[in-house]
Amino acid sequence: MSDAAFPSAAGAPVTSQLSETECWSMLGRAAVGRLAVSVAGVPDIFPVSFLVDRGTLLFRTSPGTKLLELTINKYVAVEIDGIDGDEAWSVVLRGIASRLERKAELAHADSLALSSWQPMSDFVYVCVAPMTVTGRRLRREPRPALPRDGGRLPV
DSSP states (O other): OOSOEEEOTTSSEEEEEOOHHHHHHHHHHOSEEEEEEEETTEEEEEEEEOEEETTEEEEEEOSSHHHHHHHHOOEEEEEEEEEETTEEEEEEEEEEEEEOOSHHHHHHHHTSOOOOSSOOSSOEEEEEEEEEEEEEEEEOOOOOOOOTTSOOOOO
């Protein structure tokens, strides 16, 4: 992706690319994202609580569909987005998911303040090592009111 901004009809930039540093900053501030996986060409998306740890994303999950799909296909994407006033932003991290298994990795993960949506007594830690991290910022512009006669807006 280029760093170019895309102009609106008025000529002011509407969409601009985020730097990798900006993307990591936003990932570091987020607590929840969407994990996208695909098995046999069928996509699936799961909400995950995560945190940034040493240049990776870390989350935990219980045994089930999500963990099974990560075992079958380790290539994943994590997406976060948000709105800050008159701007919206989106960050996508594409990477390789792996289950933490070594004692030192598990001890380190246990020491972090990783939260979950629900209590888990039986869980595993999953680390997503990034291949690419991209993002964009969009200036939100007011939309014209819809015509009352059911007509279409000009394109």
